[in-house]
């Protein structure tokens with residue numbers, strides 16, 4: 644079956660969004676003298692994190708914004724990291740702060756995320772921003788990956804109200820905020836998790852399936868109702884005879900023939916995550932512009 648027409652092109656969508664953000668960023672700089680600035684903090688030497696951090700810094704600069712990066716050694720204590728965050732919170736030239744996850748074991752992730760000023764929390768992970776989203780308020784920061792998924796969904800389904808959405812995975816970073824956004828768009832939402840008895844029975848009923856489980860190839864062809872829209876958030880490294888590749892949580896070749904539309908990995912949700920980070924950084928800087 645022809646897959647090209649149903650492929651949701653996250654690269655093209657993100658490119659367009661980034662060019663709009665760049666115009667707004669340049670305008671903010673020209674009119675208000677504010678150069679939107681993102682501080683990226685990385686602790687330790689996880690090679691995958693290093694690649695993501697480099698990509699975020701490059702995207703920030705391409706969008707006409709400034710980035711400052713802080714790379715701390717793997718042995719950094721929680722107190723030292725909290726000190727850096729306090730400095731960045733107080734720095735008026737810094738509008739957004741991102742602490743790359745995962746953090747080393749000696750550091751309590753939630754303590755660090757909750758130390759970031761909510762007004763600079765461009766990841767949307769602070770408990771205040773999570774709470775604002777949970778109660779349906781629109782004045783907080785929304786996590787970048789779920790925000791990007793919603794944009795891709797709207798591009799193929801202009802009206803989401805009344806549809807049944809199933810979110811596979813309930814992390815604080817993707818699954819939970821994704822479910823809130825879908826519900827607020829009028830979907831009836833089911834969230835599956837490790838204790839769900841029959842995940843496939845849930846996804847088979849769905850008009851929209853969003854998969855953020857961190858399990859390569861989890862979703863098979865017979866898990867999907869014909870005509871459903873499938874969003875694959877998974878980013879997994881797989882060793883193949885051709886070398887290392889990035890694969891999603893969806894068995895793409897099996898699922899694509901049934902789906903009305905589907906995101907590829909790579910080239911789907913990932914590029915949107917970065918574009919939405921830039922959007923949140925711009926918003927943080929605009930907040931200061933009054």
Ligand SMILES: Nc1nc(=O)c2c([nH]1)NC[C@@H]1CN(c3ccc(C(=O)N[C@@H](CCC(=O)O)C(=O)O)cc3)C=[N+]21
Nearest residue numbers: 695742743744745766878889909910911913914916917
């Ligand atoms: N505080 C924090 N915020 C994050 O947003 C965050 C984080 N920590 N830790 C790690 C994850 C991972 N993440 C990705 C973003 C973009 C791509 C991306 O653009 N992927 C491309 C290329 C993938 C490749 O080829 O390497 C794609 O899917 O097409 C992937 C992964 C953000 N994360």
